[in-house]
Amino acid sequence: MTMVCHRPEGLEQLEAQTNFTKRELQVLYRGFKNECPSGVVNEETFKQIYAQFFPHGGESDLLKDLSRSLSGGQPSLPPAPSPLFLLTDASTYAHYLFNAFDTTQTGSVKFEDFVTALSILLRGTVHEKLRWTFNLYDINKDGYINKEEMMDIVKAIYDMMGKYTYPVLKEDTPRQHVDVFFQKMDKNKDGIVTLDEFLESCQEDDNIMRSLQLFQNVM
Numbered sequence: 001m002t003m004v005c006h007r008p009e010g011l012e013q014l015e016a017q018t019n020f021t022k023r024e025l026q027v028l029y030r031g032f033k034n035e036c037p038s039g040v041v042n043e044e045t046f047k048q049i050y051a052q053f054f055p056h057g058g059e060s061d062l063l064k065d066l067s068r069s070l071s072g073g074q075p076s077l078p079p080a081p082s083p084l085f086l087l088t089d090a091s092t093y094a095h096y097l098f099n100a101f102d103t104t105q106t107g108s109v110k111f112e113d114f115v116t117a118l119s120i121l122l123r124g125t126v127h128e129k130l131r132w133t134f135n136l137y138d139i140n141k142d143g144y145i146n147k148e149e150m151m152d153i154v155k156a157i158y159d160m161m162g163k164y165t166y167p168v169l170k171e172d173t174p175r176q177h178v179d180v181f182f183q184k185m186d187k188n189k190d191g192i193v194t195l196d197e198f199l200e201s202c203q204e205d206d207n208i209m210r211s212l213q214l215f216q217n218v219m
Helices: 011-017 020-035 043-055 060-071 093-100 111-123 126-137 147-161 173-185 193-204 206-216
Strands: none
Touching: 011 111, 011 206, 020 093, 043 093, 043 111, 093 111, 093 147, 111 126, 126 147, 147 173, 147 193, 173 193, 173 206, 193 206
């Protein structure tokens, strides 16, 4: 990774706001600037970077280098998807991820956005990770998850896993998954899932938590 001498402004502030040390933030910033010299990431660049991190269902050299740099030689990132998962089309899921990283909905992701999300996904509490996941599923950012939004995200994940998973996923598997989970989450049966309903359902149902942990492996 090319060494970049430029130091981000507000490093101390980011250290206070995230779960990264100053040294780790410097490592992350060098990598970010190396991939995005302009200092901001648009959606197309984000998709290219995501494809580098998970090219064929396993960790790329880029991800391994980042993991070693952050941990002083010991892996600290969550496991990548199993090699049984051949990522055939990650672009749709990467679109939804970009939407979640772009918290200001400006069409670009700054280093501050990137590192804040990464801090939650890698080192956040269960509650923080669940809130972030809710934001991912809330595609239109209206504060609720409807069944169509959940279906879009889940289908994108299944599409990304491809037809070469073992056992092979049936075509209607995403719909069945969504039907079961949405019914559990929509406590008052009003057709939408609120943040409170989402948090309560995830924390009281081990099956939902296990599924979310599986999906977080491709974040």
